[in-house]
Amino acid sequence: KARPKKQLVSSRTRFDNRGMSLEEEINESNQYYRARDIAVIYKKPIPLQIVKVDYPKRSAAVIKEAYFRRPSTTDYNGVYQGYYLDFEAKETKNKASFPLKNFHQHQIDHMRRCLRQAGICFVIVRFVSLDRLFVYPASPLITYWDQQTNGGRKSIPLNEISATGFEVHYALKPRIPYLKAIDQLLATSTIDKGDHHGQ
C-alpha cells in the first residue's frame, strides 16, 4: 500500500522514521475519538530548543535556528472515562518478536512513574510484515526491560505479546480502534472499573 508523503517535514523524522505512518493513523483515530466525545488524547509535540527567531514587520515570527530535543516522555497522553492514558507507538519489521532496543530508558522511566500514579500505560506495537497490531501493557514490558540486563532476552516474543496484550484490528471509524483493547485491559486489570470515579 502506497502511503502519501507528508507535506511538512515532520519533527519526528530524526528520532523514529519508522513510526511515521502508524502515528498518522493513531492521530486520525484520536481525532475521531475527540470529535465523538469518546476520549481526549493527543500526540505530544516534539520539544525544540529555539535559538533564533526573526520578527518581521506585518508578518508572523519565523524561527531561523532550532534543534530537536529528545522527548523526555512518551508519544501520547490524555483522558478516557476518568483514566489517565499514556502510551508509545512503535513499529517493527521483525516477525517473531519485538526488539527492546526500540525503547529508550527515559521512556521506560516515564512509564514506571505513571504506573505508580495509577495511570494506564501501554505501547501500541505494530508488526509491519504481519500487519498485526497490539496494545501491550507497560508492566510486562518493564519486566522484560529490566530482565535484559540480567541475562534476559533482548526482545519480547510475539507469542507473549499476543497472549498478554490485546490485538487491535484495523477498521474504518476509527482506523485503529485501540480503546476497545483498553476496555479489555481495564476489565482484566486489578483496577476495578465499576468503582472508578469516571463511571
Place this chain on the structure above:
Amino acid sequence: KARPKKQLVSSRTRFDNRGMSLEEEINESNQYYRARDIAVIYKKPIPLQIVKVDYPKRSAAVIKEAYFRRPSTTDYNGVYQGYYLDFEAKETKNKASFPLKNFHQHQIDHMRRCLRQAGICFVIVRFVSLDRLFVYPASPLITYWDQQTNGGRKSIPLNEISATGFEVHYALKPRIPYLKAIDQLLATSTIDKGDHHGQ
C-alpha cells in the same frame, strides 16, 4: 523582585509573554513532584510547523525555518493518584477581577471535553499586583465564559475566585504547592476520592 532573563528564546513569547515567570515556577514545582513520585505532570511543548531542516554531516539537524502554531489544548497535563489533571496557567495585573479575554475559545472547548471524560480541569491564576495565587476549577470558569455572550460580565471577580477557588501560598519545596489545592478540590467535588481506582 527581579526575575532572571531566560537564555533561550521561549516558544511561548509570542502568545503569552505575561505567563512566563509563573510557568517557570510551575515547571520547577512539577519537577519537584516528579522527583518525589508525587505526580507526573509536564508542560506541553508548543507545536511548531517545521518547513525547512538542514542535515549537516557529522552534526545535529538544524531547523532553518519554522513557525509557531497556536496550541489546541491547555498548558499542562499529567497524572496524580489516578486522576487526569489538565490546566492552564494565567496571570493578570488586575486587582479586583480576572479578565476572561485571557482565555481562548479552543482552551475552553478543550477543558469542556476533558471534564466530560472526568478529568480534573482548572486554571492556576496569579494576581501579580496582589501576589496571590489560586486554583480555580474549570466548571465555574466555563459558566462565566458562556454567560459573557448573554450579557454577563467580562471578568471573574476576585471575590468569586477566592470563594470558589483554592488559594495557593508560595513555598520553598515546591515553590507552588498547587497539589494541596487539588486535594481540597477533590475533597469537595462530587468525585468520591475514596472510590477512586488510584487509592
